[in-house]
Amino acid sequence: MRHAVVLAGGSGTRLWPASRRALPKQLLPLGPGDEPLIVAAVRRARAIAGERVVIVTADSQVEATRAVVPDVELIAEPMARNTAAAIGLAAATIAAVDPDAMLIVLPADQHVADEAELTRLLEAAIAAAGDDAIGTVGITPTRAETGYGYLEVADRLPGAMPVVRFVEKPDRATAEEYLASGRFLWNAGIFVVSARGLLAELDARLPATGAAVRAIAAGGDAAALYAPLPSISIDHGVMEHAARVVTVAAPASLGWDDVGSWAALPAIRGADANGNTLGGEVIVIDGRGNLVLSDDDTLIATVGLSDLVVVKSGNALIVIRKDQAQDVRKIVDALSARGLARYL
Amino acid sequence: MRHAVVLAGGSGTRLWPASRRALPKQLLPLGPGDEPLIVAAVRRARAIAGERVVIVTADSQVEATRAVVPDVELIAEPMARNTAAAIGLAAATIAAVDPDAMLIVLPADQHVADEAELTRLLEAAIAAAGDDAIGTVGITPTRAETGYGYLEVADRLPGAMPVVRFVEKPDRATAEEYLASGRFLWNAGIFVVSARGLLAELDARLPATGAAVRAIAAGGDAAALYAPLPSISIDHGVMEHAARVVTVAAPASLGWDDVGSWAALPAIRGADANGNTLGGEVIVIDGRGNLVLSDDDTLIATVGLSDLVVVKSGNALIVIRKDQAQDVRKIVDALSARGLARYL
Numbered sequence: 001m002r003h004a005v006v007l008a009g010g011s012g013t014r015l016w017p018a019s020r021r022a023l024p025k026q027l028l029p030l031g032p033g034d035e036p037l038i039v040a041a042v043r044r045a046r047a048i049a050g051e052r053v054v055i056v057t058a059d060s061q062v063e064a065t066r067a068v069v070p071d072v073e074l075i076a077e078p079m080a081r082n083t084a085a086a087i088g089l090a091a092a093t094i095a096a097v098d099p100d101a102m103l104i105v106l107p108a109d110q111h112v113a114d115e116a117e118l119t120r121l122l123e124a125a126i127a128a129a130g131d132d133a134i135g136t137v138g139i140t141p142t143r144a145e146t147g148y149g150y151l152e153v154a155d156r157l158p159g160a161m162p163v164v165r166f167v168e169k170p171d172r173a174t175a176e177e178y179l180a181s182g183r184f185l186w187n188a189g190i191f192v193v194s195a196r197g198l199l200a201e202l203d204a205r206l207p208a209t210g211a212a213v214r215a216i217a218a219g220g221d222a223a224a225l226y227a228p229l230p231s232i233s234i235d236h237g238v239m240e241h242a243a244r245v246v247t248v249a250a251p252a253s254l255g256w257d258d259v260g261s262w263a264a265l266p267a268i269r270g271a272d273a274n275g276n277t278l279g280g281e282v283i284v285i286d287g288r289g290n291l292v293l294s295d296d297d298t299l300i301a302t303v304g305l306s307d308l309v310v311v312k313s314g315n316a317l318i319v320i321r322k323d324q325a326q327d328v329r330k331i332v333d334a335l336s337a338r339g340l341a342r343y344l
Numbered sequence: 345m346r347h348a349v350v351l352a353g354g355s356g357t358r359l360w361p362a363s364r365r366a367l368p369k370q371l372l373p374l375g376p377g378d379e380p381l382i383v384a385a386v387r388r389a390r391a392i393a394g395e396r397v398v399i400v401t402a403d404s405q406v407e408a409t410r411a412v413v414p415d416v417e418l419i420a421e422p423m424a425r426n427t428a429a430a431i432g433l434a435a436a437t438i439a440a441v442d443p444d445a446m447l448i449v450l451p452a453d454q455h456v457a458d459e460a461e462l463t464r465l466l467e468a469a470i471a472a473a474g475d476d477a478i479g480t481v482g483i484t485p486t487r488a489e490t491g492y493g494y495l496e497v498a499d500r501l502p503g504a505m506p507v508v509r510f511v512e513k514p515d516r517a518t519a520e521e522y523l524a525s526g527r528f529l530w531n532a533g534i535f536v537v538s539a540r541g542l543l544a545e546l547d548a549r550l551p552a553t554g555a556a557v558r559a560i561a562a563g564g565d566a567a568a569l570y571a572p573l574p575s576i577s578i579d580h581g582v583m584e585h586a587a588r589v590v591t592v593a594a595p596a597s598l599g600w601d602d603v604g605s606w607a608a609l610p611a612i613r614g615a616d617a618n619g620n621t622l623g624g625e626v627i628v629i630d631g632r633g634n635l636v637l638s639d640d641d642t643l644i645a646t647v648g649l650s651d652l653v654v655v656k657s658g659n660a661l662i663v664i665r666k667d668q669a670q671d672v673r674k675i676v677d678a679l680s681a682r683g684l685a686r687y688l
Contacts, residue, residue, distance in 0.1 A: 017643075285674050298642075299361075299660040299687050301675040304668045316643040317656070319663055324648045330629050331645040343643050 004045030005090040008057040008108035013332040017316035026109040038108040078223040084237035092217035095195040113255020128160030133244035135192045138185025144175035149187040163245040261325035262309045348389030349434040352401040352452035357676045361660035370453035382452045422567040428581035436561035439539040457599020468592045472504030477588040479536045482529025488519035493531040507589040605669035606653045
């Protein structure tokens with residue numbers, strides 16, 4: 001049967017100060033109508049897998065996750081060991097009760113505008129993958145993005161295509177070539193694979209991980225078994241070496257976004273007639289293209305400024321240019337260096 | 345004897361959100377070491393007049409003022425009627441007990457870097473004014489400021505000079521001419537005059553005001569007597585028509601500033617090695633020339649931004665370019681228009 005695995009392992013520094021150590025971005029009310037991203041992810045999971053949905057998340061985030069999605073089964077990782085271990089743990093746990101399970105893996109912290117289209121794409125991926133291949137949903141690139149990994153296909157065809165190669169985040173020139181070639185898709189981390197197939201791949205490529213997740217599923221000491229595992233992504237650890245990976249290309253109309261920084265919010269939440277995306281008690285005078293969010297009764301007022309991100313959340317506020325929104329990390333690093341943990 | 349009159353009548357919208365209806369700028373901790381401007385003004389007043397210092401302020405601000413300067417005598421105006429009435433009320437009140445009083449009038453909401461120099465200038469103004477003239481301290485202009493009134497002198501001389509003319513806020517071109525001529529000084533509203541002389545001027549130019557302030561000083565109903573008075577400044581109502589006004593020119597080293605907007609704060613409070621003026625829990629990364637102030641435990645973090653004003657105070661926060669800091673008024677106006685009185 002189909003089982004959806006929602007990966008909720010993010011640490012969430014890029015959307016600071018809303019995201020904190022204890023509150024990663026998938027739990028934040030960032031979507032349209034202030035819907036948390038994980039709620040939308042669970043809805044997409046149910047559309048393809050019915051009620052058989054599990055969320056894999058860190059032990060430390062179980063409580064906060066349960067508060068946002070109280071009716072979904074959780075698998076708690078004792079510590080973060082990246083996606084190969086997280087997906088392996090879900091696969092072993094599910095296979096213990098359903099050895100023939102087909103897994104649909106969905107990140108919890110993404111936005112998808114056209115959810116029905118995603119369901120169609122996942123159905124196509126499932127059909128193409130069968131029992132012995134991995135079927136990914138690749139995103140047709142709309143810009144020369146250097147922040148994503150890519151899937152290369154030999155020819156851009158309708159329907160499922162064999163993946164020739166997985167490539168890392170490229171530099172700018174390479175990303176331009178990828179975009180121009182038409183043969184590269186963004187790797188969104190959305191894929192389907194049989195539990196049996198995934199565990200076999202782990203046994204072949206990451207045998208310690210394969211053994212550990214089976215032992216944990218059989219009732220072993222999770223913390224002791226999980227701690228020594230290598231921290232490696234499913235892409236690096238499995239996909240790049242897998243014998244058969246196919247992909248279906250999502251059209252741009254899917255409206256996929258990884259909500260990688262505050263700059264992504266306007267596309268997800270929409271903007272007003274002046275191009276401003278506002279939330280909470282906010283006044284923007286003589287400005288365009290701003291994202292201004294206040295999470296409480298604190299009024300934020302700007303005059304004469306454009307393309308700025310101003311976000312207040314809890315005990316902290318950030319002001320940054322939208323095109324530098326990735327640099328939120330610099331603040332989080334500075335706070336860590338100064339020992340200001342109460343803001344992290 | 346000498347009596348200092350500290351004028352504390354400001355409504356304080358230009359330093360919003362720190363200044364509020366109930367908390368005008370002279371009461372705010374804006375000076376070096378977070379000293380309120382009025383505390384510094386009282387110190388300057390005592391340096392020239394000893395303990396004979398009165399503060400004239402609005403009835404509605406008496407409590408807040410007393411909290412900041414608990415040991416200074418207050419004269420409460422029942423409502424605001426501009427500086428001619430405020431100074432007249434002080435003059436009549438003081439003259440009732442000391443008919444030969446010499447008044448030293450000092451605005452409460454200015455900054456003076458070299459306080460000893462101001463004392464010297466006031467001594468010179470007192471000597472030059474005598475019993476029958478008004479002696480002002482004019483500020484040697486350092487830029488073609490269009491936001492101030494000016495005093496014109498016939499010739500720039502050492503010591504006291506007769507004032508030929510008071511002029512209103514000029515346009516840019518006129519201000520440039522004033523600066524180039526060397527014969528114009530900024531009118532800082534700092535002057536000395538005998539109580540008798542001031543009351544005689546009021547009787548001559550604003551007889552209703554002269555009569556009302558005497559009647560109030562004699563125990564009359566302040567609200568009833570004050571309400572019908574014209575709202576007119578001492579410059580318009582008295583100085584421009586006075587028979588004899590002299591001025592002493594303050595050198596630029598006096599470090600006078602009227603703290604007219606947030607843009608003035610760096611000059612007053614100083615800046616760090618990166619040219620940033622910071623207060624409270626603040627982190628500025630890759631930025632210069634910013635003023636960033638937080639009044640509580642709320643962290644404000646900026647990355648990659650320069651010449652910006654970010655100020656949080658109470659339940660509101662402003663983000664504005666330093667060179668547009670005057671536009672704070674637009675926010676205050678917008679808040680008024682929307683009925684958001686809790687932020688005013």
